[in-house]
Amino acid sequence: MRLPRLLLVIGPGLAIAATGVGAGDLMSAMMAGARHSTALIWVIVAGALLKFALNEGVARWQLATGTTLIEGWTDHIGRPLLAYFTLYLTVWGVIVAAGLMAACGVAAHALWPQLPISLWAVLHSLLALALVWNGRYAVFENVMKSLILVMVISLLGSVAMLKPDWGQAVSSLLRPTLPAGSAPSALSLMGGVGGSVTLLSYGYWIREKGWRGTQRMADCRIDLAVGYLLTGLFSVAMLVLAATVLGSLGELPPGSRGLVACADAIGEAADERAGIGTAARLIFLIGVWGAIFTSMIGVWQGVPWLFAETLQQWTGRRHEPVDPRGRLYRGGLLLLAIPPMILLALGRPVWLVQLYTALSGLFMPLLAATLLRLNRQPSLVSGLRLGPVATATLVVALLLFAAVLIRQLVDLTG
Numbered sequence: 561m562r563l564p565r566l567l568l569v570i571g572p573g574l575a576i577a578a579t580g581v582g583a584g585d586l587m588s589a590m591m592a593g594a595r596h597s598t599a600l601i602w603v604i605v606a607g608a609l610l611k612f613a614l615n616e617g618v619a620r621w622q623l624a625t626g627t628t629l630i631e632g633w634t635d636h637i638g639r640p641l642l643a644y645f646t647l648y649l650t651v652w653g654v655i656v657a658a659g660l661m662a663a664c665g666v667a668a669h670a671l672w673p674q675l676p677i678s679l680w681a682v683l684h685s686l687l688a689l690a691l692v693w694n695g696r697y698a699v700f701e702n703v704m705k706s707l708i709l710v711m712v713i714s715l716l717g718s719v720a721m722l723k724p725d726w727g728q729a730v731s732s733l734l735r736p737t738l739p740a741g742s743a744p745s746a747l748s749l750m751g752g753v754g755g756s757v758t759l760l761s762y763g764y765w766i767r768e769k770g771w772r773g774t775q776r777m778a779d780c781r782i783d784l785a786v787g788y789l790l791t792g793l794f795s796v797a798m799l800v801l802a803a804t805v806l807g808s809l810g811e812l813p814p815g816s817r818g819l820v821a822c823a824d825a826i827g828e829a830a831d832e833r834a835g836i837g838t839a840a841r842l843i844f845l846i847g848v849w850g851a852i853f854t855s856m857i858g859v860w861q862g863v864p865w866l867f868a869e870t871l872q873q874w875t876g877r878r879h880e881p882v883d884p885r886g887r888l889y890r891g892g893l894l895l896l897a898i899p900p901m902i903l904l905a906l907g908r909p910v911w912l913v914q915l916y917t918a919l920s921g922l923f924m925p926l927l928a929a930t931l932l933r934l935n936r937q938p939s940l941v942s943g944l945r946l947g948p949v950a951t952a953t954l955v956v957a958l959l960l961f962a963a964v965l966i967r968q969l970v971d972l973t974g
Contacts, residue, residue, distance in 0.1 A: 569779045572765035573787030575704045576615060578711075579858025580755025581791055581851045588748040589795050590822055593802025595745060598729045601796055602736040603749045608792040610960065611754030612784050613953040614924075615762055617931035617946075619780040622763040623773060624941035627879070629760055630866065632934050634873045641930075646870050648922065652757060653863055653892075658900035660856040661685050665904075667849040670820050671842075678904045684856060689897040692861040695884025697768035700861045707854045712790060714847025715797040721830050721840050724804040729796075744967055749799075751964035754791050757923050761862025764869075764882070774944055794851065801844070805829050819848065860896055867892030924961035928954050 592600045621629050633641050665681030675683075692700055738746060762784075771779060805825035823841045831837025868888035872878060882889055932954050935946045946954070 570783050570786045571701050571705070572762055572769055572771075573615075573780070573783035573785070574708055574790065575701060575765060575787075575858055576759065576762045576784070576862075577754055577787030577791040578704055578708050578851075578854040579758045579761070579862060580611070580753070581794055581855060585752035585795065586798055586819075586848060586851060588745070588752045589798035590802040590806070590819075592742075592745040592749055593799040593804075594806040596739050596742045597803040598725075598732040598800060599737055599739050600742060600746055600749055601729055601732045601799060603746045604753055604792055604795045604799065605733065607750040607753035608788045608795075610750070610953065610957045611759070612788045613950065614927055614931065614957055615754075615759050615784050615788075616781060617935055617950075617954065618759055618762050618927075619766060619784070620777065620935055620944045620946075621931070621941065622766070623771070623777055623780070624935075624944040626772065628763045628869060629930070629934075630869045630873060631879065632940075633930060634878065636934060636940065637930065642870070642873055646874075649757070649863075649866055649870060652923070653867065653896055654900050654903075656757075656859060656863075657685075657896040658903035660852070660859060661900060661904060663852045664849070664856055666819060667845065667852050670823060671845050671849060681904055682901055684853060685860075685897050685901065688853075688857050688860040689893065691857060692893065693890070695889065697765065697884075700857070701765075703857060704854055707850050707857070708790065711847045711850030711854065712794060714843050714850065715794055715801070718826060718840060718844045718847065719797050719800055721836065721843075722801065722804050722826065724800050729800055747960075747964045747967045749795075750960055751924065753795055754788055757866070758859060758862050759927065760866055761858070764862065764865040767881075768884075774942075777944060801826060819845075823848075860893060863896060864889045864892030867895065922965060925958055925965060928958035928961060932958065 589604070592603075618629055621627075621632055625632065627635070630642075630645070633645065661681035661684060662677070664684035665677035665679075668680035668684065669675065669677045691703060766776070766780060802822060805828075806822060823845050826844050827837035827841030829837075830840030865882055865884075868882040868886065868891075871888055872880060872882065932946070932951065935941050935944070936951065938945045
Protein backbone atom coordinates (compact mmCIF):
# COMPACT_ATOMS: atom_id res chain seq x y z
CA MET A 561 0.00 0.00 0.00
CA ARG A 562 1.35 3.43 -0.98
CA LEU A 563 2.01 6.00 1.75
CA PRO A 564 -0.76 8.48 0.78
CA ARG A 565 -3.33 5.66 0.83
CA LEU A 566 -1.97 4.40 4.17
CA LEU A 567 -2.23 7.87 5.74
CA LEU A 568 -5.88 8.06 4.67
CA VAL A 569 -6.66 4.65 6.18
CA ILE A 570 -5.01 4.90 9.58
CA GLY A 571 -6.75 6.86 12.33
CA PRO A 572 -9.23 5.00 14.55
CA GLY A 573 -6.68 2.23 15.13
CA LEU A 574 -4.07 4.73 16.28
CA ALA A 575 -6.62 6.26 18.63
CA ILE A 576 -7.76 2.93 20.08
CA ALA A 577 -4.22 1.67 20.57
CA ALA A 578 -2.96 4.92 22.13
CA THR A 579 -6.00 5.03 24.43
CA GLY A 580 -4.94 1.63 25.72
CA VAL A 581 -1.45 2.76 26.77
CA GLY A 582 -2.19 4.05 30.25
CA ALA A 583 -0.26 4.50 33.46
CA GLY A 584 -0.78 0.90 34.54
CA ASP A 585 0.74 -0.38 31.31
CA LEU A 586 3.77 1.91 31.66
CA MET A 587 4.30 0.78 35.24
CA SER A 588 4.04 -2.88 34.19
CA ALA A 589 6.63 -2.39 31.43
CA MET A 590 9.02 -0.51 33.71
CA MET A 591 8.73 -3.09 36.50
CA ALA A 592 9.24 -5.97 34.06
CA GLY A 593 12.37 -4.32 32.67
CA ALA A 594 13.78 -3.57 36.12
CA ARG A 595 13.16 -7.11 37.37
CA HIS A 596 13.81 -9.28 34.30
CA SER A 597 15.78 -7.09 31.89
CA THR A 598 14.62 -7.65 28.28
CA ALA A 599 13.52 -11.26 28.75
CA LEU A 600 9.80 -10.44 28.47
CA ILE A 601 9.84 -8.40 25.25
CA TRP A 602 8.11 -11.28 23.46
CA VAL A 603 5.19 -10.99 25.92
CA ILE A 604 4.51 -7.43 24.74
CA VAL A 605 4.43 -8.62 21.12
CA ALA A 606 2.09 -11.48 22.02
CA GLY A 607 -0.19 -9.15 23.99
CA ALA A 608 -0.40 -6.69 21.10
CA LEU A 609 -1.32 -9.50 18.70
CA LEU A 610 -4.08 -10.74 21.00
CA LYS A 611 -5.54 -7.25 21.44
CA PHE A 612 -5.40 -6.84 17.66
CA ALA A 613 -7.43 -10.04 17.30
CA LEU A 614 -10.04 -8.82 19.79
CA ASN A 615 -10.34 -5.40 18.17
CA GLU A 616 -10.55 -7.02 14.75
CA GLY A 617 -13.44 -9.07 16.11
CA VAL A 618 -15.26 -5.90 17.19
CA ALA A 619 -14.81 -4.43 13.70
CA ARG A 620 -15.81 -7.73 12.07
CA TRP A 621 -19.14 -7.77 13.91
CA GLN A 622 -19.98 -4.15 13.18
CA LEU A 623 -19.07 -4.23 9.48
CA ALA A 624 -20.94 -7.50 8.92
CA THR A 625 -24.11 -6.55 10.77
CA GLY A 626 -24.22 -2.75 10.72
CA THR A 627 -24.79 -2.80 14.50
CA THR A 628 -22.49 -2.23 17.46
CA LEU A 629 -21.37 -5.06 19.70
CA ILE A 630 -23.53 -3.71 22.54
CA GLU A 631 -26.56 -4.01 20.23
CA GLY A 632 -25.44 -7.53 19.37
CA TRP A 633 -25.26 -8.48 23.04
CA THR A 634 -28.80 -7.21 23.62
CA ASP A 635 -30.31 -8.81 20.51
CA HIS A 636 -28.55 -12.18 20.57
CA ILE A 637 -27.35 -12.89 24.12
CA GLY A 638 -29.89 -11.08 26.27
CA ARG A 639 -30.58 -8.49 28.90
CA PRO A 640 -28.77 -10.24 31.79
CA LEU A 641 -25.50 -9.53 30.00
CA LEU A 642 -26.62 -5.97 29.33
CA ALA A 643 -27.50 -5.52 33.01
CA TYR A 644 -24.06 -6.77 34.07
CA PHE A 645 -22.33 -4.50 31.57
CA THR A 646 -24.40 -1.47 32.62
CA LEU A 647 -23.35 -1.90 36.25
CA TYR A 648 -19.78 -2.77 35.35
CA LEU A 649 -19.39 0.18 32.96
CA THR A 650 -20.62 2.64 35.57
CA VAL A 651 -18.19 1.41 38.24
CA TRP A 652 -15.32 0.97 35.79
CA GLY A 653 -15.90 4.40 34.25
CA VAL A 654 -15.69 6.26 37.55
CA ILE A 655 -12.62 4.31 38.73
CA VAL A 656 -10.76 4.52 35.42
CA ALA A 657 -11.46 8.26 35.20
CA ALA A 658 -10.07 8.82 38.71
CA GLY A 659 -7.06 6.63 37.92
CA LEU A 660 -6.30 8.53 34.71
CA MET A 661 -6.65 11.87 36.48
CA ALA A 662 -4.23 10.69 39.15
CA ALA A 663 -1.78 9.34 36.57
CA CYS A 664 -1.83 12.58 34.57
CA GLY A 665 -1.25 14.44 37.83
CA VAL A 666 1.77 12.27 38.67
CA ALA A 667 3.28 12.67 35.17
CA ALA A 668 2.74 16.44 35.05
CA HIS A 669 4.01 16.88 38.63
CA ALA A 670 7.22 15.08 37.66
CA LEU A 671 7.65 17.61 34.84
CA TRP A 672 6.69 20.70 36.86
CA PRO A 673 6.48 20.00 40.60
CA GLN A 674 5.40 23.54 41.50
CA LEU A 675 1.75 22.41 41.26
CA PRO A 676 0.43 19.53 43.42
CA ILE A 677 -0.62 16.24 41.84
CA SER A 678 -4.30 16.77 42.63
CA LEU A 679 -4.42 20.17 40.90
CA TRP A 680 -2.63 18.82 37.84
CA ALA A 681 -5.15 15.97 37.77
CA VAL A 682 -8.14 18.33 37.79
CA LEU A 683 -6.63 20.57 35.10
CA HIS A 684 -6.03 17.61 32.78
CA SER A 685 -9.58 16.37 33.22
CA LEU A 686 -11.04 19.77 32.37
CA LEU A 687 -8.76 20.12 29.34
CA ALA A 688 -9.82 16.71 28.02
CA LEU A 689 -13.45 17.67 28.63
CA ALA A 690 -13.03 20.84 26.58
CA LEU A 691 -11.30 18.98 23.75
CA VAL A 692 -14.11 16.46 23.20
CA TRP A 693 -17.22 18.40 24.30
CA ASN A 694 -18.31 19.33 20.78
CA GLY A 695 -18.21 15.68 19.68
CA ARG A 696 -16.23 16.31 16.50
CA TYR A 697 -14.36 13.13 15.68
CA ALA A 698 -11.97 14.75 13.16
CA VAL A 699 -10.64 17.14 15.83
CA PHE A 700 -10.21 14.27 18.28
CA GLU A 701 -8.33 12.12 15.74
CA ASN A 702 -5.95 14.95 14.80
CA VAL A 703 -5.18 15.70 18.46
CA MET A 704 -4.51 12.01 19.11
CA LYS A 705 -2.22 11.70 16.09
CA SER A 706 -0.21 14.72 17.22
CA LEU A 707 0.22 13.41 20.77
CA ILE A 708 1.08 9.93 19.51
CA LEU A 709 3.86 11.45 17.42
CA VAL A 710 5.18 13.29 20.47
CA MET A 711 5.16 10.24 22.71
CA VAL A 712 6.72 7.87 20.16
CA ILE A 713 9.50 10.31 19.21
CA SER A 714 10.19 11.06 22.88
CA LEU A 715 10.43 7.46 23.99
CA LEU A 716 12.35 6.23 20.97
CA GLY A 717 14.64 9.24 21.34
CA SER A 718 15.29 8.28 24.95
CA VAL A 719 16.16 4.75 23.88
CA ALA A 720 18.50 6.01 21.15
CA MET A 721 20.37 8.27 23.60
CA LEU A 722 21.06 5.37 25.97
CA LYS A 723 22.18 2.91 23.27
CA PRO A 724 20.93 -0.30 24.92
CA ASP A 725 22.07 -3.81 24.03
CA TRP A 726 19.83 -4.48 21.02
CA GLY A 727 21.40 -7.88 20.46
CA GLN A 728 20.07 -9.06 23.81
CA ALA A 729 16.67 -7.52 23.08
CA VAL A 730 16.36 -9.27 19.71
CA SER A 731 17.48 -12.55 21.27
CA SER A 732 14.77 -12.21 23.95
CA LEU A 733 12.19 -11.65 21.22
CA LEU A 734 13.25 -14.58 19.06
CA ARG A 735 13.81 -17.02 21.95
CA PRO A 736 10.83 -16.64 24.31
CA THR A 737 11.55 -17.62 27.90
CA LEU A 738 9.95 -17.12 31.30
CA PRO A 739 12.65 -16.49 33.92
CA ALA A 740 12.01 -17.77 37.42
CA GLY A 741 9.44 -15.62 39.17
CA SER A 742 8.47 -13.71 36.02
CA ALA A 743 4.96 -15.13 35.51
CA PRO A 744 3.16 -12.27 37.35
CA SER A 745 5.08 -9.66 35.34
CA ALA A 746 4.35 -11.53 32.11
CA LEU A 747 0.62 -11.63 32.84
CA SER A 748 0.56 -7.93 33.71
CA LEU A 749 2.32 -7.06 30.47
CA MET A 750 0.00 -9.31 28.47
CA GLY A 751 -3.10 -7.70 29.90
CA GLY A 752 -1.84 -4.14 29.76
CA VAL A 753 -0.98 -3.72 26.09
CA GLY A 754 -3.63 -1.99 24.02
CA GLY A 755 -6.67 -1.33 26.20
CA SER A 756 -9.72 -3.15 27.57
CA VAL A 757 -13.27 -1.71 27.61
CA THR A 758 -12.09 1.04 25.28
CA LEU A 759 -11.77 -1.56 22.49
CA LEU A 760 -15.54 -1.17 22.04
CA SER A 761 -15.01 2.49 21.11
CA TYR A 762 -13.44 1.38 17.84
CA GLY A 763 -16.88 0.57 16.42
CA TYR A 764 -18.07 4.12 17.00
CA TRP A 765 -14.91 5.69 15.66
CA ILE A 766 -14.98 3.75 12.38
CA ARG A 767 -18.65 4.74 12.03
CA GLU A 768 -17.67 8.39 12.54
CA LYS A 769 -14.95 7.85 9.94
CA GLY A 770 -17.64 6.68 7.50
CA TRP A 771 -16.46 3.06 7.28
CA ARG A 772 -19.41 0.73 6.65
CA GLY A 773 -19.84 -2.63 4.92
CA THR A 774 -17.72 -5.75 4.71
CA GLN A 775 -15.48 -4.22 2.03
CA ARG A 776 -13.94 -2.05 4.74
CA MET A 777 -12.59 -5.01 6.68
CA ALA A 778 -9.20 -4.81 4.98
CA ASP A 779 -8.89 -1.12 5.89
CA CYS A 780 -9.71 -1.90 9.51
CA ARG A 781 -7.03 -4.58 9.64
CA ILE A 782 -4.40 -2.20 8.25
CA ASP A 783 -5.53 0.55 10.60
CA LEU A 784 -5.38 -1.70 13.65
CA ALA A 785 -2.06 -3.25 12.60
CA VAL A 786 -0.38 0.16 12.41
CA GLY A 787 -1.91 1.21 15.72
CA TYR A 788 -0.82 -1.87 17.63
CA LEU A 789 2.60 -1.82 15.99
CA LEU A 790 3.20 1.65 17.43
CA THR A 791 1.76 0.62 20.79
CA GLY A 792 4.04 -2.41 20.87
CA LEU A 793 7.07 -0.26 20.01
CA PHE A 794 6.19 2.18 22.77
CA SER A 795 5.82 -0.56 25.39
CA VAL A 796 9.05 -2.23 24.23
CA ALA A 797 10.83 1.14 24.53
CA MET A 798 9.62 1.48 28.13
CA LEU A 799 10.80 -2.02 29.01
CA VAL A 800 14.20 -1.56 27.35
CA LEU A 801 14.72 1.78 29.07
CA ALA A 802 13.94 0.28 32.46
CA ALA A 803 16.18 -2.71 31.76
CA THR A 804 19.06 -0.42 30.74
CA VAL A 805 18.94 2.07 33.61
CA LEU A 806 17.20 0.18 36.43
CA GLY A 807 18.41 -3.36 35.85
CA SER A 808 21.02 -3.09 38.57
CA LEU A 809 18.31 -2.26 41.11
CA GLY A 810 16.27 -5.38 40.37
CA GLU A 811 13.15 -3.51 41.49
CA LEU A 812 11.28 -0.29 40.79
CA PRO A 813 10.50 2.11 43.64
CA PRO A 814 6.78 2.13 44.43
CA GLY A 815 4.27 4.72 43.31
CA SER A 816 5.18 7.95 41.57
CA ARG A 817 8.73 7.53 42.84
CA GLY A 818 9.14 4.76 40.27
CA LEU A 819 8.45 7.14 37.41
CA VAL A 820 10.80 9.76 38.84
CA ALA A 821 13.47 7.13 39.57
CA CYS A 822 13.37 5.94 35.97
CA ALA A 823 13.60 9.52 34.68
CA ASP A 824 16.50 10.31 37.04
CA ALA A 825 18.35 7.15 36.04
CA ILE A 826 17.90 7.96 32.36
CA GLY A 827 19.25 11.45 32.99
CA GLU A 828 22.30 10.13 34.85
CA ALA A 829 23.06 7.54 32.17
CA ALA A 830 22.70 10.08 29.36
CA ASP A 831 24.91 12.52 31.26
CA GLU A 832 27.67 9.93 31.59
CA ARG A 833 27.51 8.95 27.92
CA ALA A 834 26.81 12.23 26.16
CA GLY A 835 26.50 15.03 28.72
CA ILE A 836 22.79 15.56 27.98
CA GLY A 837 21.23 14.26 31.18
CA THR A 838 18.76 17.10 31.75
CA ALA A 839 17.45 16.94 28.19
CA ALA A 840 17.17 13.14 28.27
CA ARG A 841 15.21 13.24 31.54
CA LEU A 842 12.86 15.88 30.15
CA ILE A 843 12.31 14.02 26.87
CA PHE A 844 11.45 10.82 28.73
CA LEU A 845 8.94 12.53 31.02
CA ILE A 846 7.29 14.29 28.07
CA GLY A 847 6.84 10.92 26.36
CA VAL A 848 5.30 9.39 29.48
CA TRP A 849 2.99 12.38 29.94
CA GLY A 850 1.93 12.16 26.29
CA ALA A 851 1.12 8.47 26.64
CA ILE A 852 -1.06 8.98 29.71
CA PHE A 853 -2.83 12.09 28.40
CA THR A 854 -3.70 10.39 25.08
CA SER A 855 -5.25 7.62 27.14
CA MET A 856 -7.34 10.16 29.04
CA ILE A 857 -8.53 11.93 25.88
CA GLY A 858 -9.40 8.59 24.27
CA VAL A 859 -11.43 7.51 27.30
CA TRP A 860 -13.17 10.90 27.58
CA GLN A 861 -14.14 10.70 23.87
CA GLY A 862 -14.83 6.98 23.51
CA VAL A 863 -16.48 5.82 26.72
CA PRO A 864 -19.44 8.28 26.56
CA TRP A 865 -20.49 6.43 23.39
CA LEU A 866 -20.72 3.29 25.50
CA PHE A 867 -22.70 5.02 28.25
CA ALA A 868 -25.17 6.47 25.75
CA GLU A 869 -25.55 3.25 23.76
CA THR A 870 -26.04 1.16 26.90
CA LEU A 871 -28.76 3.47 28.22
CA GLN A 872 -30.49 3.47 24.84
CA GLN A 873 -30.68 -0.34 24.97
CA TRP A 874 -33.01 -0.01 27.98
CA THR A 875 -35.38 2.30 26.10
CA GLY A 876 -37.32 2.20 22.86
CA ARG A 877 -34.36 3.82 21.07
CA ARG A 878 -32.27 0.65 20.89
CA HIS A 879 -31.10 0.96 17.29
CA GLU A 880 -30.87 4.73 17.01
CA PRO A 881 -27.36 6.10 16.40
CA VAL A 882 -25.85 7.86 19.39
CA ASP A 883 -25.72 11.64 19.05
CA PRO A 884 -22.26 12.88 20.16
CA ARG A 885 -23.81 16.24 20.99
CA GLY A 886 -26.84 14.76 22.72
CA ARG A 887 -27.68 14.63 26.41
CA LEU A 888 -26.80 10.97 26.90
CA TYR A 889 -23.33 11.31 25.39
CA ARG A 890 -22.54 14.55 27.19
CA GLY A 891 -23.96 13.17 30.42
CA GLY A 892 -21.52 10.25 30.18
CA LEU A 893 -18.69 12.66 29.46
CA LEU A 894 -19.50 14.76 32.52
CA LEU A 895 -19.73 11.61 34.65
CA LEU A 896 -16.13 10.81 33.68
CA ALA A 897 -14.74 14.32 33.98
CA ILE A 898 -16.22 15.67 37.22
CA PRO A 899 -17.42 13.23 39.98
CA PRO A 900 -14.24 11.07 40.02
CA MET A 901 -12.33 14.14 41.22
CA ILE A 902 -13.71 13.29 44.67
CA LEU A 903 -11.62 10.10 44.71
CA LEU A 904 -8.45 12.18 44.35
CA ALA A 905 -9.00 13.24 47.96
CA LEU A 906 -7.95 9.73 48.99
CA GLY A 907 -4.38 10.77 48.26
CA ARG A 908 -3.52 7.37 46.79
CA PRO A 909 -2.99 7.96 43.06
CA VAL A 910 -1.05 4.78 42.39
CA TRP A 911 -3.63 2.63 44.21
CA LEU A 912 -6.31 4.12 41.91
CA VAL A 913 -4.22 3.18 38.88
CA GLN A 914 -3.86 -0.40 40.18
CA LEU A 915 -7.59 -0.61 40.90
CA TYR A 916 -8.69 0.46 37.43
CA THR A 917 -6.14 -1.93 35.89
CA ALA A 918 -7.68 -4.81 37.85
CA LEU A 919 -11.23 -3.75 36.96
CA SER A 920 -10.26 -3.64 33.29
CA GLY A 921 -9.23 -7.27 33.55
CA LEU A 922 -12.81 -8.23 34.40
CA PHE A 923 -13.87 -7.27 30.89
CA MET A 924 -11.36 -9.03 28.63
CA PRO A 925 -12.53 -12.66 29.09
CA LEU A 926 -16.13 -11.49 28.56
CA LEU A 927 -15.22 -9.74 25.31
CA ALA A 928 -13.32 -12.76 23.97
CA ALA A 929 -16.15 -15.16 24.87
CA THR A 930 -18.91 -13.07 23.30
CA LEU A 931 -16.91 -12.47 20.12
CA LEU A 932 -16.41 -16.22 19.81
CA ARG A 933 -20.12 -16.80 20.18
CA LEU A 934 -21.40 -14.07 17.86
CA ASN A 935 -18.75 -14.05 15.13
CA ARG A 936 -18.94 -17.80 14.53
CA GLN A 937 -22.59 -17.72 13.44
CA PRO A 938 -22.88 -17.52 9.62
CA SER A 939 -26.50 -16.38 9.91
CA LEU A 940 -25.26 -13.23 11.66
CA VAL A 941 -21.91 -12.33 10.11
CA SER A 942 -22.15 -14.14 6.76
CA GLY A 943 -18.85 -13.85 4.83
CA LEU A 944 -16.97 -12.46 7.83
CA ARG A 945 -17.48 -15.56 9.98
CA LEU A 946 -14.45 -16.48 12.08
CA GLY A 947 -12.10 -18.96 10.48
CA PRO A 948 -9.97 -21.58 12.29
CA VAL A 949 -6.98 -19.26 12.90
CA ALA A 950 -9.08 -16.35 14.18
CA THR A 951 -11.10 -18.75 16.37
CA ALA A 952 -7.96 -20.29 17.86
CA THR A 953 -6.53 -16.83 18.56
CA LEU A 954 -9.66 -15.76 20.43
CA VAL A 955 -9.63 -18.99 22.44
CA VAL A 956 -6.03 -18.29 23.45
CA ALA A 957 -7.02 -14.71 24.32
CA LEU A 958 -9.90 -15.98 26.47
CA LEU A 959 -7.65 -18.35 28.43
CA LEU A 960 -4.77 -15.93 28.89
CA PHE A 961 -6.91 -12.96 29.90
CA ALA A 962 -8.76 -15.17 32.36
CA ALA A 963 -5.35 -15.94 33.88
CA VAL A 964 -4.50 -12.21 33.87
CA LEU A 965 -7.76 -11.48 35.71
CA ILE A 966 -7.03 -14.05 38.40
CA ARG A 967 -3.52 -12.68 38.87
CA GLN A 968 -4.74 -9.08 39.13
CA LEU A 969 -7.38 -9.97 41.69
CA VAL A 970 -4.80 -11.85 43.77
CA ASP A 971 -2.44 -8.85 43.64
CA LEU A 972 -5.22 -6.41 44.56
CA THR A 973 -6.53 -8.43 47.51
CA GLY A 974 -3.12 -9.57 48.68
